[in-house]
Amino acid sequence: MSKTAAEVIIEVFESAGVKHFYGVIGDTLNYVSDAISKSSIEWVHVRHEEVGAFAAGADSFLSGTLAGCAGSCGPGSLHLINGVYEAHRSRIPLLVIASQIDTMSLGTDMPQEIDFSKVYSDCSVFCEQLHNAEQARHLAVRACQAAISKQGPAVIILPVDLSKAIVKDEIAYSVHFPKPIRRPNDAELKEAANIIAAGKKIGIYAGAGSEGAHDLLIDLAKKLKAPIAHTSRAKDFVEYANPYNVGMTGLLGVHSGFHMMNECDTLILLGADFAWGQFYPKHAKIIQIDREGARVGKRHPITLGLEGDVIPSLEALLPMLTEHSDDSFLKECLEERKKTETTLAGEESPGDGSVIHPQYLTNLINQYADEDAILTGDVGSAMVWVLRHFQTNGKRRSLISLRNGSMANAMPMALGAKKAFPNRQVISLSGDGGLAMLMGDLLTIDQENLPIKIVVLNNSSLNFVELEMKTEGLLNSFTDLKNPNFSKIAEAVGIKGFEATKTADLEQTVKEFLAYPGAALLDVHTNRYELIMPPDITEKNVAGMVTYGMKALLSGRAKDVEGLMKDPMHTLKKLL
Numbered sequence: 001m002s003k004t005a006a007e008v009i010i011e012v013f014e015s016a017g018v019k020h021f022y023g024v025i026g027d028t029l030n031y032v033s034d035a036i037s038k039s040s041i042e043w044v045h046v047r048h049e050e051v052g053a054f055a056a057g058a059d060s061f062l063s064g065t066l067a068g069c070a071g072s073c074g075p076g077s078l079h080l081i082n083g084v085y086e087a088h089r090s091r092i093p094l095l096v097i098a099s100q101i102d103t104m105s106l107g108t109d110m111p112q113e114i115d116f117s118k119v120y121s122d123c124s125v126f127c128e129q130l131h132n133a134e135q136a137r138h139l140a141v142r143a144c145q146a147a148i149s150k151q152g153p154a155v156i157i158l159p160v161d162l163s164k165a166i167v168k169d170e171i172a173y174s175v176h177f178p179k180p181i182r183r184p185n186d187a188e189l190k191e192a193a194n195i196i197a198a199g200k201k202i203g204i205y206a207g208a209g210s211e212g213a214h215d216l217l218i219d220l221a222k223k224l225k226a227p228i229a230h231t232s233r234a235k236d237f238v239e240y241a242n243p244y245n246v247g248m249t250g251l252l253g254v255h256s257g258f259h260m261m262n263e264c265d266t267l268i269l270l271g272a273d274f275a276w277g278q279f280y281p282k283h284a285k286i287i288q289i290d291r292e293g294a295r296v297g298k299r300h301p302i303t304l305g306l307e308g309d310v311i312p313s314l315e316a317l318l319p320m321l322t323e324h325s326d327d328s329f330l331k332e333c334l335e336e337r338k339k340t341e342t343t344l345a346g347e348e349s350p351g352d353g354s355v356i357h358p359q360y361l362t363n364l365i366n367q368y369a370d371e372d373a374i375l376t377g378d379v380g381s382a383m384v385w386v387l388r389h390f391q392t393n394g395k396r397r398s399l400i401s402l403r404n405g406s407m408a409n410a411m412p413m414a415l416g417a418k419k420a421f422p423n424r425q426v427i428s429l430s431g432d433g434g435l436a437m438l439m440g441d442l443l444t445i446d447q448e449n450l451p452i453k454i455v456v457l458n459n460s461s462l463n464f465v466e467l468e469m470k471t472e473g474l475l476n477s478f479t480d481l482k483n484p485n486f487s488k489i490a491e492a493v494g495i496k497g498f499e500a501t502k503t504a505d506l507e508q509t510v511k512e513f514l515a516y517p518g519a520a521l522l523d524v525h526t527n528r529y530e531l532i533m534p535p536d537i538t539e540k541n542v543a544g545m546v547t548y549g550m551k552a553l554l555s556g557r558a559k560d561v562e563g564l565m566k567d568p569m570h571t572l573k574k575l576l
Contacts, residue, residue, distance in 0.1 A: 012140035022052030026072020053083020055416030068095035074112025125152035133165035199266030209271015258535035
């Protein structure tokens with residue numbers, strides 16, 4: 001039976017387990033959409049291609065099953081780029097079809113002609129154009145194989161004339177799913193064991209590469225009497241049911257994680273590509289294990305660099321280690337953790353009720369969300385509240401644009417998460433600026449009948465940027481947002497709207513909102529002047545805020561300074 005090249009490509013994707021393709025239909029995609037309509041793959045019709053790419057990446061990442069996105073020629077496929085960068089930076093397998101004008105017109109400066117090879121070369125693990133329709137199966141298989149093995153976006157540039165061309169499709173190329181075991185050799189592991197044996201204050205720092213290694217991490221910590229800190233991307237895999245957990249370090253981290261990293265004399269770095277060199281220990285011996293040898297020693301000088309996946313590496317290393325009896329450093333770090341937890345609990349209090357604190361809101365979401373809920377967070381202040389105040393339990397998942405650092409990620413990611421897991425509760429903690437940026441895809445939520453829950457942190461500002469300016473001693477400029485009533489906008493597009501303006505009403509509103517059976521949006525008017533405290537307050541932080549306060553007063557902006565003093569006891573708890 002004869003097939004079009006588009007049908008062959010979609011057939012390969014289908015065989016690779018793809019369930020969802022996200023995008024906006026356009027003329028050069030017509031034969032692709034026709035092929036999808038005849039397959040088991042579901043087309044998810046978004047209103048903006050960027051949303052489609054974000055959603056597809058979230059779908060693929062959370063489900064472990066390949067997902068895809070597609071755009072029409074010119075601007076259609078160009079709109080995918082930020083979401084594709086997100087998948088690339090986060091090492092998420094993703095299939096991308098960038099449809100193209102016909103081959104006869106390429107190179108003639110035709111309208112909507114864009115060289116997608118150049119556009120996608122920096123954000124993909126595979127980027128090839130179909131030059132002959134008979135290549136369709138081979139190219140599609142190579143794309144799938146690259147996405148799976150290299151962990152990133154694979155882009156097929158598909159000219160429209162070739163997409164509709166009839167092919168013989170005689171060579172039976174197929175997709176494979178290799179599962180190699182990577183670990184250092186025994187001599188390298190013995191060297192690591194010797195370094196660890198000499199350590200007096202041993203710490204473990206686990207990254208996203210530690211997924212699935214929770215119990216092994218506990219065994220390692222128990223044997224070495226070592227506290228465990230983790231990166232933000234490893235939160236879901238490390239912090240739950242973990243008596244050795246001291247939390248995160250870094251700009252978004254907490255004091256106990258910072259303390260462990262700063263005070264240890266030996267650090268075991270596992271599957272972590274943590275970028276901020278100033279948060280690594282200055283004088284400790286560091287052993288790093290990473291599945292990609294090119295990342296070893298990339299962020300900070302290390303003592304020993306090993307290549308391997310965390311699980312098989314720890315399975316081989318643990319029998320070589322001598323059990324430590326001195327638990328004084330562990331006790332010290334766990335005591336710091338108790339202090340940190342007390343501080344976080346204080347931030348989660350409702351305060352005096354004069355303003356709604358976003359930490360209190362996030363804690364309520366944490367209390368009343370399902371035990372296997374998925375929470376996405378926008379980049380900005382929302383990501384801090386998710387990382388610090390939403391508790392994982394081995395079943396819940398959280399997802400943030402932590403490596404790409406893009407605004408407007410939360411709602412699109414929630415859309416993809418709900419397609420991947422239709423029976424799980426999915427919540428988006430969106431900033432007002434982030435939601436407004438891609439707000440058109442509220443229509444997708446209604447059209448696709450996706451009962452996700454969107455919480456809007458409505459503080460009428462680009463809040464995180466505003467705080468960054470203040471800590472630099474600058475007067476905030478151009479951060480004001482004149483917001484609509486988001487709950488009414490939700491109602492206008494078929495989504496149930498809720499609004500909260502008072503602390504006293506918030507808990508009941510959150511409960512009703514999360515219990516609502518369909519899609520819902522909760523517009524929460526949160527404190528614009530909420531401080532985000534770093535894990536270690538420096539003289540520079542204090543000097544910056546004092547300078548800002550003086551400038552504000554001298555510029556006639558006394559109300560801004562007054563805003564910082566709303567609910568003073570709540571603020572004082574954080575400072576102390």
